[in-house]
Amino acid sequence: MYSILEDLNKTSLNIQASALISTDGLVIASALPKGMDEDTFGAVSAALNSVGTQSICELAGGALEHILIKSTQNYILMARAGKESILTVIVKSHDELENLLSNVKHAVDKMVLIA
Template identity: 50%
Template sequence: MRTDMFQQSLEDLNGSTADIEASALISTDGLMIASALPHGMDEDRIGAMSAALLSLGERTARELARGSLERVLIQGERGYVIMSSAGPEAVLTVLAKSNAKLGLIFLDIKRAAETLSKLI
């Protein structure tokens, strides 16, 4: 039941803008909770990388006195990977197009993360 709610939240996020291509909710220990990812993506590897990057981002922000981490942003030539906490036990990972309007996407991600963190 809860898994369906996670799934629906991710699908709503993906549908909120054409700029978001995929999303996943991952536990902080790297296990996939729910995903709306394209076929052929390795969920186990995405889960492990997302959890590791968010953890490293939190440590980096703390060590460099940047305050608490809001998001990890990776920009590649074909788009963005954006990771954000969804409560203390999960990471929301989003794939966005290269021409995406990041301000709007950050808002959508923040709303989705708040919704998902309440469900966890």
């Protein structure tokens, strides 16, 4: 899994971090920069996934595919990676967002095949 994350991070200079997280917040694999806390990354990812899943179920219907959060400096992009895991990516800018979404989906597809 780590090599898939490393490959994903190499697809764009704008990717700062990526991790595969279980839906209960445990980090399965990560490619995070030094100083970024893995436990916090996992806990926040799980919390966002929970809120997103509940929102979709109660308001929009269907199944959650992606969550995208934009700040003044970065994006957090999350994608379902099987029934019990989430791929979370932090991206510096939005210039390559469509390409990144495609790369994230490709990484998720690889992870689902392995899991």
